[in-house]
Amino acid sequence: MENVKSQITKVMSAVFEVPIEDITETSSVDSIDSWDSLKHLNLILALEEEFNIVIPDEEVGNLMNYKLIELIINECRK
Amino acid sequence: MTEYGIGIIGVNHYLPENIQTNEDLCKVMTDVTPEWIISKTGIKQRYIATQSDSASSMATVAAIKVLTEKKIPIDEVGLIIVATFSPDYMFPPVSVKIQKNLNAKNAQIIDINTNCTGFITALTIASDRMLIDASVKYSLVIGVELHTRYVNPKDKETTIFFSDGAGVALLGKVPKGFGIINSKFLTDSSTYESVRFRGGGSSFPFANRSFSQEIDFIEMNGLATWKQAITNLPIVINNLCEKSSLKIEDINFFLFHQANLNLIQYVMAKLKIPLDKTYTNVEEIGNTGSASVGIALSEAMTFGKIKSGDIVLLAGVGAGFNFGASAWKFI
Numbered sequence: 546m547e548n549v550k551s552q553i554t555k556v557m558s559a560v561f562e563v564p565i566e567d568i569t570e571t572s573s574v575d576s577i578d579s580w581d582s583l584k585h586l587n588l589i590l591a592l593e594e595e596f597n598i599v600i601p602d603e604e605v606g607n608l609m610n611y612k613l614i615e616l617i618i619n620e621c622r623k
Numbered sequence: 624m625t626e627y628g629i630g631i632i633g634v635n636h637y638l639p640e641n642i643q644t645n646e647d648l649c650k651v652m653t654d655v656t657p658e659w660i661i662s663k664t665g666i667k668q669r670y671i672a673t674q675s676d677s678a679s680s681m682a683t684v685a686a687i688k689v690l691t692e693k694k695i696p697i698d699e700v701g702l703i704i705v706a707t708f709s710p711d712y713m714f715p716p717v718s719v720k721i722q723k724n725l726n727a728k729n730a731q732i733i734d735i736n737t738n739c740t741g742f743i744t745a746l747t748i749a750s751d752r753m754l755i756d757a758s759v760k761y762s763l764v765i766g767v768e769l770h771t772r773y774v775n776p777k778d779k780e781t782t783i784f785f786s787d788g789a790g791v792a793l794l795g796k797v798p799k800g801f802g803i804i805n806s807k808f809l810t811d812s813s814t815y816e817s818v819r820f821r822g823g824g825s826s827f828p829f830a831n832r833s834f835s836q837e838i839d840f841i842e843m844n845g846l847a848t849w850k851q852a853i854t855n856l857p858i859v860i861n862n863l864c865e866k867s868s869l870k871i872e873d874i875n876f877f878l879f880h881q882a883n884l885n886l887i888q889y890v891m892a893k894l895k896i897p898l899d900k901t902y903t904n905v906e907e908i909g910n911t912g913s914a915s916v917g918i919a920l921s922e923a924m925t926f927g928k929i930k931s932g933d934i935v936l937l938a939g940v941g942a943g944f945n946f947g948a949s950a951w952k953f954i
Contacts, residue, residue: 582845589889602853605893606851606854
């Protein structure tokens with residue numbers, strides 16, 4: 546079974562169209578050039594599908610880096 | 624409780640003659656391409672008012688079209704509410720000019736400005752007023768914008784979006800159980816300055832200063848707008864459903880302020896609603912501000928997207944930021 550980190554990495558790599566090895570725990574909107582507003586919407590929907598969760602609307606605009614994404618996903622999975 | 628409901632019994636709209644394609648726009652705005660505009664917004668073209676158009680003239684044409692179609696005598700119109708942030712003058716209200724143009728001598732007039740949430744706000748005010756005062760037999764709710772006169776043609780944050788036009792809804796009494804169900808509004812003022820037009824306001828009067836590109840054009844912080852919209856638009860829709868004891872699945876059709884195709888598609892996906900339960904015209908018309916929900920409703924009804932008995936949810940986001948959603952059961 547995939548762990549949360551590898552699933553997040555896989556989703557981010559697919560959505561932002563960057564090699565999987567380029568996604569790290571320090572990845573953020575500042576380090577990924579293709580992370581624009583449209584791709585961000587796709588990221589939220591892809592994460593919801595991957596983890597079968599609903600990301601709270603209040604958090605959607607804040608998920609701008611890997612660490613925050615991991616934190617929220619772990620919260621949603623509790 | 625009244626023995627009747629207040630419903631939308633007619634719709635229509637007006638769009639000016641001039642069309643501006645992305646190709647036209649990119650001749651002036653050379654740092655973007657037509658394809659880039661489509662990828663960011665879904666917008667392919669917009670409508671630009673001619674020199675002879677005014678907010679009042681466009682609104683008047685739309686109003687005459689709906690009154691003629693529904694054969695409503697003008698004397699029976701008791702209320703005209705106009706939602707706009709680009710009226711003819713700072714004052715008097717543009718609704719007065721429209722009342723004059725229509726010779727609607729029995730109509731109370733109101734202008735409201737809640738930016739792009741204006742049409743939903745105006746529908747709610749009109750229906751509230753009609754439920755309280757039975758003497759108001761019919762109301763005209765008009766959303767109109769001529770805001771392309773306030774955009775910097777080289778500013779890609781604004782010019783790629785904005786378009787001119789007018790949308791109108793005729794409200795009247797309908798059998799109990801039909802008409803407005805409820806509305807919900809919320810305001811997040813934390814980013815109040817993010818979308819603004821300061822010139823001519825009492826903090827930035829024209830006296831004793833020359834034209835300023837910073838003050839006298841609409842300014843928009845795209846990132847703040849986008850963040851507000853993706854956060855709060857789903858929330859106001861869910862809040863409306865909760866207070867109306869409706870589930871999302873109970874809503875037959877959704878119509879949004881036509882700001883950005885990507886935003887509408889996102890909200891539909893986030894709420895797990897199939898895309899065939901909405902109608903968009905932002906691709907062909909652009910963002911007509913307070914008019915956009917009215918124009919989209921007019922086209923959706925013309926194209927048979929809304930049937931008798933359908934529950935339709937209207938939702939939008941406006942500068943400030945304010946959010947509105949309103950549910951109606953159509954007769």
